[in-house]
Amino acid sequence: MPEQPIIRIEDLHFTYPGDSAETLRGLSLEIAEGSFVAVLGHNGSGKSTLAKLLNAILLPTSGKVYVCGRDTEDEEHLLDIRRSVGLVFQNPDNQIVANVVEDDVAFAPENLGVEPQEIRSRVDEALRTVGMYEYRLHAPHLLSGGQKQRVAIAGALAMQPRVLVLDEPTAMLDPLGRREVISTVERLCRERGMTVVLITHHMSECVNADRLIALSDGMVTADGTPREVFSQVELLKREGLTVPATVRLLYALREAGFDVPLDALSVDECADAVAALLLARGRV
């Protein structure tokens, strides 16, 4: 049985009302259930617009977006589509609606008309999943940035979605908060089979993804595993995206005529490859 992609995008075009230029210019993608997909692109590449199209906050100008086989333009199933795709945004302050953590997490299931007892158990479970259960009675504005974003993730999880879309969730966080959020998201995907679409411009957050999609000017410019995409150094540079220092080092060695693999992404892999080269040449 061929697995049906959980998100299917067909020749998607989008123009904001009143704009002359298209923001998305013919996007076609399929995202497999349970995968961890990172979307990379500079500011203005259309990546945030894409996130809003995935749960019918925006509707395509032309082309189609299907979520779990359903057309997002199908108004009758609007709530079904939105509950299947949980969205987490950049600014944690502007997506928390209540002044107690657990009340905030309860917001989505309350909107969906879930039974009170069921809401309670969903809220507790979601908060435990992101490690914020002890903070359930706290006021959100007193939490750190990373904690607020975990509350926002719990708020989405309480809808029991099948896809979690995060739009630059770490842009406003410090390194510690960034680690908290990214490890939470990775765990959700690996341990619970949640489909994750992580939109970012931090290379380091994409390294563990199954698939990396680079977006530029509303079109896909690269699509593959992180190793495949990052080894396209020329392309990334042209698109104004930084290349990890590991790949840049290997690339420099290649340019100088040495045979090293370009896809050693992690620090250790890279160091192994370089050390092996130097050892072979008797330089260590």
Next chain:
Amino acid sequence: MESIIRTEKLTHVYSRGTPFEKTAIHDVNVEIYRGELVAVIGHTGSGKSTFMQHLNGLLRPDEGGVYVEGEDIFATKEATRDVRFKVGLVFQYPEYQLFEETVYKDIAFGPRNMRLSEAEIDERVRESARLTGVGEELFERSPLELSGGQKRRVAIAGVMAMRPRVLILDEPTAGLDPAGCAGVLKNITDYREATGSTVLLVTHSMDDAARIADRLIVFHEGTIAMDGMPEEVFSRQRELVDMGLDVPQSAAIADALRARGVQLPSSIYTSRRLREAVVALAKGVAPC
């Protein structure tokens, strides 16, 4: 070297006398020298922002003092007011402080508050716009219409236009994409080259610090945990990670190579230096 800012036993306590009492910084003694580019690093809540707001008199210390060019900035009311123009402060997400009808007027706000002549104001606005890459064709536009990166540069220009002797920037690259980050960092180094000012860069991005700073001060739990040249600080990777900070990837690679027996000098912590050194090693030339 000539000292430009000195703090003595600087201590600040928030909400003193309430159950929320919290010591933000404690007994901080620092000396900043003229012309330095110092990165002040620490995670959120480490005290680095509190420290910085003392340097231009926005916060008053509970104990200790701040001396700018030898003068106690809290000695008189006038001294506290004057220091705002000597030590320019660019806050986090400064684009949210833009308010004038045009870009030109917004950049001119600071100089105007200094009661300079129109000619002087005009000269300063144009100079700082040039240094931050804000084109003159934008002068009559509303700052609210600009893109995020442009707004950020206009806001930074607004502080540079006051020609402070010390420029402090709090997380100037936060939320920008790689191209935007590189742009702002270049504005800062250009400004420093053109004016010879002292610059303090408050950040949690080690990559930014590695790229442009010549001295790093690391804050942790309200005190200074490390203070030294970048290579000294980056060689203490374990401690940095434990403090919730990152290490520049290139410094980590260099470290991993050393662990594998590769001879690399400790001064290597940027991507460019690392590439040059490794390629030279591979080619059989001794690294410099």
Next chain:
Amino acid sequence: MLKDVTIGQYFPGNTIIHRLDPRTKLILVIVYIAALFTAREWLSYGLMLAVTCAIVAVSRISPRTLTRGMKPLVFIICFTGVLNLFYTTGGTTLLDWWIFHVTTDGVKRAVMMVVRILMLISGTFLLTYTTSPMALTDGLEMLLNPLKKIRVPIHEMSMMMSMALRFIPTLIEETDKIMSAQRARGADFETGRLMERAKALLPLLVPLFVSAFRRADELAVAMESRCYHGGEGRTRMKQLRMARRDYLALFSGAALLAVVIVMNVYGL
């Protein structure tokens, strides 16, 4: 300085007053006010005063917190007292000098008015001090629910109120930040004449409004993406449930009102 305002603040606690259903408390406050205005003579006043003190004691809100909250209202209280002192006629004349004319009735009325205002303020303050803002808006929404039948947008109003409460701390923090940033650019908020000061607020107000609109916009998108679609079909995680103590409290409130009415009739 902005943080010193205690009006409308909530002091968490676990006393019986805190645990009462917000609806009960809202009704009781109305009953309490009605009783206050029915009381006319010393005896009924004494009863109300005793009840007020008892509630304050049970709620464990320190009298100092209460009096601190009343500070901004001192002027109004004194003004009412003085007005009643001099403009009441009847009874024995105590003082008659120039335009001042004080009678025993005047003294009595002045004391009573001041005590009434103090009790009025204490009662309403106790409501907000012991009830979380969310519970208060929830209770209000449910009490006013019948008005939905005549198309009063009760759900929307209570949602707006709780959003406003949620964003007050965020906006206070933001105001503080923008103020510091503009001060660093030499803005002066403290000195100058009234017109100059009003003008000096522009660098604060413009960014504050721009940011508030941006926040509102992002919040709306975030709420929509979490399936918010108005009050229809919405459930609550925390059901408001009337317990025995609520019925008891309501009954006591009704009894108090009845007693005060009877006393009023008999002129006590």
